[in-house]
Amino acid sequence: MLVHHLYSGGKDSSLSAWILTRLGYEVRLVTVSFGLLDNWSFARETAERLGFEHQVVYLPREILERAADMAIKDGHPNNAIQFIHERALEAVASMPEVERVSDGTRRDDRVPFLDLPKARSLEDRFNVAYIRPLLGLGYKTIRELTERLFVVEIRESEELEKADYEVELRHLLRERGIDPLEIFPKRHYQSRVLGWREKGI
Amino acid sequence: MLVHHLYSGGKDSSLSAWILTRLGYEVRLVTVSFGLLDNWSFARETAERLGFEHQVVYLPREILERAADMAIKDGHPNNAIQFIHERALEAVASMPEVERVSDGTRRDDRVPFLDLPKARSLEDRFNVAYIRPLLGLGYKTIRELTERLFVVEIRESEELEKADYEVELRHLLRERGIDPLEIFPKRHYQSRVLGWREKGI
Numbered sequence: 544m545l546v547h548h549l550y551s552g553g554k555d556s557s558l559s560a561w562i563l564t565r566l567g568y569e570v571r572l573v574t575v576s577f578g579l580l581d582n583w584s585f586a587r588e589t590a591e592r593l594g595f596e597h598q599v600v601y602l603p604r605e606i607l608e609r610a611a612d613m614a615i616k617d618g619h620p621n622n623a624i625q626f627i628h629e630r631a632l633e634a635v636a637s638m639p640e641v642e643r644v645s646d647g648t649r650r651d652d653r654v655p656f657l658d659l660p661k662a663r664s665l666e667d668r669f670n671v672a673y674i675r676p677l678l679g680l681g682y683k684t685i686r687e688l689t690e691r692l693f694v695v696e697i698r699e700s701e702e703l704e705k706a707d708y709e710v711e712l713r714h715l716l717r718e719r720g721i722d723p724l725e726i727f728p729k730r731h732y733q734s735r736v737l738g739w740r741e742k743g744i
Numbered sequence: 745m746l747v748h749h750l751y752s753g754g755k756d757s758s759l760s761a762w763i764l765t766r767l768g769y770e771v772r773l774v775t776v777s778f779g780l781l782d783n784w785s786f787a788r789e790t791a792e793r794l795g796f797e798h799q800v801v802y803l804p805r806e807i808l809e810r811a812a813d814m815a816i817k818d819g820h821p822n823n824a825i826q827f828i829h830e831r832a833l834e835a836v837a838s839m840p841e842v843e844r845v846s847d848g849t850r851r852d853d854r855v856p857f858l859d860l861p862k863a864r865s866l867e868d869r870f871n872v873a874y875i876r877p878l879l880g881l882g883y884k885t886i887r888e889l890t891e892r893l894f895v896v897e898i899r900e901s902e903e904l905e906k907a908d909y910e911v912e913l914r915h916l917l918r919e920r921g922i923d924p925l926e927i928f929p930k931r932h933y934q935s936r937v938l939g940w941r942e943k944g945i
Contacts, residue, residue, distance in 0.1 A: 565766040679879030
């Protein structure tokens, strides 16, 4: 029972990966990249520290360009992040060996988030199971599990060495001469997992 | 980390209980009863076969009476089941020793189901964490886990020896001279877990 799990190296996607192993799944972590930066390597480093297999899936740069257009037009990144996440899920789900895709989205997330029709559509179009281990957990539960399991580093997004979509999106905005701080929230803390606190797998 | 988990003896609530143990929680199964029937004993029997602690929480009969009124007025049981489930969660969440409540509701369920504002309201009003281990799983995933873990008996609702709200609600409708088959769907298959297939805890 192999599952391909979208992975940023953050605590939500790390906790989800751990839950999948506890349910008996063999977990392959997948980080998407648009090839602008090699920040996927932070996810790989965390994956290795945690003992997971890891692969990088490259998405066409056009997707990031279009996401940047959306972020500029909207003046905030929500639709852009949602757009990238949907394309990332589709890219992984369409790989021939993939039967199950997973991510670390939470009950309390606004974006990225697939509502029920979109979740079912993903499953139906690509004949996969879509698993979201954190969807039924609130922030208290996620916090108590994360604190038990992981050593976590928390910093502001601009500073953090991380492998989520934001980093390349901010980079592309800068390339276009736009200050990401005009689009992204000013104080936006992000997490990166550094290793196990309590050996989890 | 003790969690009180609403339990019917069916496969969804059994699978959820197993997931909670896999996440490191100590699980106490709770079956609600209105005191009309002793069908909670089917849940207890399954709980014992699976090796879980089990307790019965009695709810006021007025709740079932009001649910019956709703079912009769609506001509279908959805609002009634939703109403009972919300009262059951509140009753368990309000018990002084309870810090975490859980249930086996699924992503694809229409009822019973707490939307995000209701889930947060439950957590805030009673200062508990509300955990739904199946919320992020689709039917394929639930099926593959259930088939691996449990020996399951599937029958039509009218026949099944089970401990969910429906049984006492149907009984009360019959007491009022109403045929439950006029209100509940005609072919409504329900499951009851008989034991472990693969030893899970």
